[in-house]
């Protein structure tokens with residue numbers, strides 16, 4: 094498959110599929126400034142207008158502002174919140190499996206709940222409960238937007254007062270109202286020095302206040318609308334992706350009990366029954382290999398797109414401006430020429446010596462993208478996934494339920510089409 098470039102015409106825009114890892118890296122690195130992200134349509138903008146959707150200078154400014162929230166020191170401070178959310182999940186499961194018998198749980202909605210809790214606490218700190226409500230509404234909005242995107246596109250259809258369109262508008266304004274309320278409360282607290290800016294909202298608001306002061310540095314900050322856009326983004330970027338990662342990890346470890354045992358042995362040898370800490374999580378080798386292999390085989394974001402905006406050459410082919418480049422990450426991750434004949438098998442040991450040694454054409458591992466727009470939350474996501482998995486392994490053994498059907502399904506993200514039912518057994 095490697096090296097093949099297929100060209101198709103979809104309406105007026107030619108699409109080119111790029112699967113060779115070095116070309117994927119070249120496109121995503123955007124070294125010569127030839128590519129831009131595909132502009133968001135109106136439907137996508139209903140979901141968020143944050144960092145991921147911005148271009149050029151606006152993107153660079155937002156990235157600079159949001160970046161500090163993901164530094165290791167900040168992440169370490171978020172760890173107790175991660176642990177609190179995981180403890181809630183484990184306690185609930187312990188209640189379900191209290192009689193010591195295997196108990197069936199669909200782990201997909203459970204993981205959505207967990208990662209929703211984590212991102213609410215990390216984004217909104219003390220306003221975490223209002224944050225939860227916003228994220229529930231966003232969840233409903235995603236469903237409606239996905240449904241709308243699957244319909245044939247009729248120009249202007251979104252403006253018709255259909256039941257779905259009315260509900261989408263209603264949700265958008267409820268979310269906006271809730272966010273404005275949280276922001277107003279926090280701004281007051283910040284002004285009177287009563288709030289710390291450790292969470293994401295705090296960092297964004299500090300920057301917003303600089304903008305409003307207009308003290309000669311007005312361009313440095315971001316506006317309230319920007320703050321709202323970024324808050325919405327963290328639901329999509331941060332919650333669904335990580336919940337899908339944790340879900341597939343539990344499914345795959347149910348299919349490969351020998352790896353489940355190895356991962357559990359490692360967790361128990363590092364932490365015993367203690368709550369995991371940052372230093373210990375950084376030392377988990379087997380767990381990290383398992384997570385990488387899951388990210389390779391079940392890449393949450395299955396493809397990325399870019400568009401050429403000036404004529405350019407890529408892999409010896411000249412393209413005009415306006416060509417859509419499709420980067421099918423999932424295909425690259427399953428390519429036998431790159432990963433070897435066992436590319437479609439679950440073999441975490443391929444990552445034993447790190448990412449760069451795992452594939453022939455290295456690196457060819459792009460679950461978090463590549464280049465300047467690489468996922469800003471990748472360390473957050475991996476830390477959260479390690480904490481969640483470690484705490485689950487400490488307390489439960491799991492195997493596939495007879496109700497489970499293996500059907501990975503790419504609908505925006507790679508989801509388990511018929512759910513992710515596993516049988517949980519309490520270990521203590």
Ligand code: HEM
Nearest residue numbers: 144145330331334335338393460461462466468469470474
């Ligand atoms: C397993 C979990 C995750 C996966 C697989 C993932 C994947 C990705 C990918 C592939 C991109 C690049 C998109 C592109 O180049 O077009 C991206 C961007 C982004 N991600 Fe993640 N992500 C994850 C978790 C998170 C988390 C937890 C957060 C925040 C809390 C986050 C925030 C973002 C943001 C803000 C961007 C846009 C960056 C930019 O445009 O500069 N992600 N993510």
